[in-house]
Amino acid sequence: MKNMIKGSLSDYLLVEILAVILAAVLIGSVTAYISANSIYRASIIGGMVTPILGTPGYLSGQISEKPPSYYAEQYVSLRERISDLFGRLVWLRSTLISAVYAVAVIIALFPFIYRQRVSFVPLLFRERSGPVVLALKGLLLSLFFLIPLFVSSLLPLLIVSRNWLSGIRMTYILLLSSMLISLLLMLIVAVYSTYILWGRIDLALIFTLLIAFGLSGKLGFEWRTVWVYLGISASLVAFMSVSFHRRWMII
Amino acid sequence: MNWKQILALVFVVSIALSAVASAVGLSYWAPLKSSMHAKIELDSLNDLLSFSRVSHRDVIYSFDVFWPLRPGKTTVNVQIRGLQCSDKQYTLEIVTMDGRVFKNRRALTFTLDRKDPFMYFHVRVDIPSTCRVLHSKTGPVVVVDARTK
Numbered sequence: 001m002k003n004m005i006k007g008s009l010s011d012y013l014l015v016e017i018l019a020v021i022l023a024a025v026l027i028g029s030v031t032a033y034i035s036a037n038s039i040y041r042a043s044i045i046g047g048m049v050t051p052i053l054g055t056p057g058y059l060s061g062q063i064s065e066k067p068p069s070y071y072a073e074q075y076v077s078l079r080e081r082i083s084d085l086f087g088r089l090v091w092l093r094s095t096l097i098s099a100v101y102a103v104a105v106i107i108a109l110f111p112f113i114y115r116q117r118v119s120f121v122p123l124l125f126r127e128r129s130g131p132v133v134l135a136l137k138g139l140l141l142s143l144f145f146l147i148p149l150f151v152s153s154l155l156p157l158l159i160v161s162r163n164w165l166s167g168i169r170m171t172y173i174l175l176l177s178s179m180l181i182s183l184l185l186m187l188i189v190a191v192y193s194t195y196i197l198w199g200r201i202d203l204a205l206i207f208t209l210l211i212a213f214g215l216s217g218k219l220g221f222e223w224r225t226v227w228v229y230l231g232i233s234a235s236l237v238a239f240m241s242v243s244f245h246r247r248w249m250i251i
Numbered sequence: 252m253n254w255k256q257i258l259a260l261v262f263v264v265s266i267a268l269s270a271v272a273s274a275v276g277l278s279y280w281a282p283l284k285s286s287m288h289a290k291i292e293l294d295s296l297n298d299l300l301s302f303s304r305v306s307h308r309d310v311i312y313s314f315d316v317f318w319p320l321r322p323g324k325t326t327v328n329v330q331i332r333g334l335q336c337s338d339k340q341y342t343l344e345i346v347t348m349d350g351r352v353f354k355n356r357r358a359l360t361f362t363l364d365r366k367d368p369f370m371y372f373h374v375r376v377d378i379p380s381t382c383r384v385l386h387s388k389t390g391p392v393v394v395v396d397a398r399t400k
Contacts, residue, residue, distance in 0.1 A: 013257070021265040028269030032276035040281050043319040043369040050316055054292035057299050057312040060377070065313070071373040072350035078317075078371055148262050152269030159277055164322060166366040 012111040020148060023108035028152035030100040031180070035156045038089035039164055046082035079167035086165060087172040091179065091221040098183055098212035101153070105187045106205060108149060109142055113195050135196050135244060139189070139237070146188055153180045175223065182229035187212060189233040193240045283321040283368055285399045290392040293376070296334075296384055303380040312376040316395060320370045323399045329374065330358040333391035336382040346373040370397060 090097075154177050161168050190211050194204040211232070219225040291314065299310045329343055340356040347353065348371050353361045363370075376393060384391055 017257075017261050017264075020261050021268060024265035024269040025272050028272040029276050032273035033280045036277045036279075036281035039368045040283055040319060043283075043367075047317040047319070047369055047371070048315060050289060050318060051291055051314050052289055054294040055312055055314040056294055057296060057310050057378075059299065059303055059306065060309040060311050063311075065311075065375070068346045068350050068352050071315075071346040072348065074315075075348035075371050078369075079367055082367070082369065148265040148269070151266050152273070155266075155270050156273040156277060159274055163366070164277070164281075164368055 012115050016111040019111050020108050020145060023104035024148045024152040026104040026107070027101060027149050027184075028155055030097060031153050032156040032159075034090055034093045034097060035086075035160050038086050038093075039160065041089055042082045042085035046085050047078060076167070079165075080169075083165050083168035084172065086160070086168060087176045088221045090176060094183075094216040094219070095213060097180070098187070098216040099209065101180075101184055102187050102191075102208045102212045104149065105146070105184065105191050106201075106208065108146065109188065109191050109195075110201065112142060112145065113138070113192060114201070136241065138196075139192050139240075142188060142192055143185075146184065149184060150181055153177075153184060175221070175226075178226050179221075179229070182226045182233075183212075186229045186233040186236075189236045193236045196240065197243060278321075281321075281368065283319055285321045285323075287318045287320055287370075287395075287397045289316070289395045290332075290389070291395065292389060293331075293334075293391045293393065296378070296391050300378070300380060300382065300384065307380065309380065310378040312378070312393075313374065315371065315373050318370045318397065319368060320365075320397060321399045322365050322368055325363045325365055325370065325397055325399045326360065327363065327372070328358065328360045328394075328396040330394050331376065331391060332394055333385045333387045333389070334378070334382055335385055336379065339379040339381055341379065341382060342377040344375040344377065346375075348372060365399075 157173055157177055157180075161173050187208055190208045191204050194207045195201060198204070215228065215232075219228060293312050296310065296312075303310050327345075329345065331341060331343075334341065342354065342356055343359040345353045345359060345361070347361075347363060348365075353359055374393065374395070
């Protein structure tokens with residue numbers, strides 16, 4: 001493992017560092033942009049409109065006044081409604097999120113997998129091939145590399161829940177963050193497996209964007225989305241190991 | 252530097268940069284204003300005042316204010332324009348979101364510490380029958396000013 005990092009990073013160290021940093025900033029900014037917009041829209045949709053034009057009056061004793069606790073309760077229910085809206089509104093922009101995440105994952109992974117040059121079909125594209133065992137090890141390593149990307153997709157949500165929305169429920173933040181992380185995981189596995197299987201970055205790009213766009217519109221703000229993303233990444237890993245096994249048997 | 256230090260450095264730098272990007276980006280991209288200003292007209296106050304003089308009652312206006320506003324320490328200033336009271340002044344009463352009540356005659360200024368990206372409070376204006384409406388284009392208005400630092 002250590003030799004692998006050393007070997008695959010020796011030539012491309014600076015490029016890899018820059019790529020990971022750039023991808024982390026890309027993911028952090030797009031999540032922050034969408035969260036910021038969702039906060040604004042949630043607080044407009046979830047609230048009432050100010051009576052700017054005019055307000056009707058009445059004589060005292062005509063209508064019984066409500067106690068201050070009534071307005072405090074109304075504020076709490078307002079706050080809950082707006083917080084519930086936040087997660088839904090973030091996920092409404094899932095196409096933008098998954099497109100930018102896919103590009104960021106490709107940027108972050110490219111120097112690493114390019115240097116590794118582990119291809120299952122080296123003869124087809126005349127690529128120089130490394131030992132095949134490295135493929136699955138490299139996948140684990142690339143997940144390790146992408147911890148900064150996971151963190152940067154969660155940071156804006158943490159900042160929002162800490163400083164901007166006091167009434168937000170922990171389950172919503174948990175659901176949203178697990179959706180974002182499983183999306184990132186699926187994109188990573190898609191990029192890595194297509195590059196390893198076909199040895200071509202353009203195919204990896206097309207396949208990943210296809211998966212990202214195809215799924216993002218159909219999946220709602222619910223736990224099922226997480227299972228779908230996790231299931232797809234698991235099946236990609238399974239497909240990769242099966243083809244790895246076949247190649248191993250041929251040799 | 253050995254490879255462990257390099258990896259740690261990459262992690263720390265990328266997490267720090269994305270933290271800065273998300274913290275700055277959140278406040279920059281949320282189109283929340285830091286100040287709000289509104290004139291809320293008191294509809295048909297003249298008629299209600301003439302009724303109140305006959306029945307010896309006060310005229311009451313009550314309404315809610317809801318605004319998307321940047322969180323932070325907010326100063327709210329409420330006053331009425333276009334109304335003159337001779338001996339007994341009108342009363343402004345505001346119930347804020349934490350259930351506190353601010354009450355004052357003439358103008359009312361208070362400071363709130365808010366955590367949410369919106370502001371909500373309830374205003375109640377109590378106008379005694381001795382007041383009279385000044386002649387103006389818009390009629391009497393409640394001017395609400397909110398400013399977040």
